[in-house]
Amino acid sequence: MPVTHFITHQINKEAQKPAAMVTTTANEAEVDDYCHLVMSQLKGTFVQRASKRYGCFNPEVTRFKGLTLNWLNDQQSFLSWTKKISEQFADMMDNTELEIDGYLAFATEELADTDKLYIFHLREKSNLCLTADMQLSESRILDFSNTGFVLCIDTSALKKEQEEGKHSEEKYFTFSFGRGDKPIQKLFSDFAGFIDTLDTEQETQEFLQIVEEYASTLPEDQSAETKTKVIEYCVEQDKQGEAVEFKTLSGQLDSSAPEKFEQFVALKKRERREVRPRSESTMNEGHNSELAQGESVIKTDLIPDRKSLKNYLRYSGKNKEVTLSFAATALGSDISFDPSENSLTIKNLPSRLLKQLKPESTSD
Incomplete structure (x- = not known):
């Protein structure tokens, strides 16, 4: 996992006190084995969550996005950017009854086809350990199972949006609510300017209706088996944080007719008129997640809703x-x-x- 930056700042606010306290770190963490281990654990927690929402920046909320673009365009350092984000978020909690304890961890990674930014709300818990002289002592450790909200931004897509000079509604922004503290999580979501552009539950329900229609065309013994294979594949993709590609799924369902299910899904989506105008960028670039049909495109992948599955x-x-x-x-x-x-x-x-x-x- 090619982690390029990792830094944490402590943030604390008690409900009875008017101001939130931020303790910023002077330097970034060294990107070593410990850093990669922590990042792997946090990403695993994030990917396996079912409570993820997908969207983009609200064009009317510009502060967080503007600061982020300043960093991406090398107008300020990553360290400086993380400090400003932490301090401005803390300012929003002043004179409220909200409370928070823990850390904001900022991390970036470079992948083969994109770059990503993560912000994790980390919490600690007490534990016992043995000292060098074999005496029991209390220690504080990161409580990965109690990780709060997580923000993930595809920064490559964000920079592309800026270069094209127009607002995009692609799902380059993911926000996950963690355990408890819903008011704090909503505050950070609003602070970051996140808005939903994808209703995973509705899209999954539509997909499952199509699966049911497809299964009804098969012999009875194949029908139940096919539905089970579809759900197992979708659940596994969701656990890995990957979209369900209809083309890949179709090939797994019937190797003798690998395009059969994919074409059936496309046909049923057209019948439901679940299409959108083909954008100029799609026509020019041939976006691989969409299937062109005349003057419209049909989505050929799905981010599934685990509960519906x-x-x-x-x-x-x-x-x-x-x-x-x-x-x-x-x-x-x-x-x-x-x-x-x-x-x-x-x-x-x-x-x-x-x-x-x-x-x-x-x-x-």
Whole structure:
């Protein structure tokens, strides 16, 4: 992982106190094995989260974006930029009842096809350790499992937007809400000028409807298997932080007709009129994530919503007395639903449940 910068600044504010305190670092961290290890852990946490939102900068909120472009254009150092971001964010919390404790970690990486910027809200936790003379002592360590918000910007795409001189609504900005502290996370999202441009839940729901239509054209034994393969592939791509490419998925579903599913998805998307005008840059560059169709383009990839994927294969829910979870394939066979009565009829109960229901019977 080619990390090029890594620096942290401490930020603290108690709810009863009017001002947030920022302790800035004098120098960047050395990009060594420890730095790469921490970055790997933080990126892993970020990638596996299901609570990511995708968008771009709000054109009406220019402060954060302007400072970032100043750094990208070498008008200020990375260290100076991170200090200004930390201090200005802290200023927004002054005279509020918000509270925060921990660090803002700023990191950049250079990849083969793009450069990325990350901002992580880090927290610590207490732990015990043995000193050199074998005595117990308290220590403070980073609590990766309790990482707060994460911001990720494709800085290559941001610079391209600036060079073209027009606002882009591409998904080059990712924001992930962490555990707790929702007011703080929303404040930082607003401070950074993040706005959603992609509804992953809606797009995933549409995709799953198309999958259902595709599966209905297959023999019964292939239908369930195909749906399972689609979900498994999508979940795995989501865990790796990668988009679902319909072309790749299509080849995995049917090696004898590798374009069959891809073409079916494109056809159904056209029928739903889920298209947008082809931009000049797309016509000139032949953007590989879009399939040109006359005067319009159809998206050929998907950033999936993990919750929608899981609900597609299983129905689940609970209240104070009952917890239910069953495979979607069971509906209509072992399980039937009566919408007029809001009731389920279940046959072929698990043997373990039967033993609990009929303890006097040893034959079940």
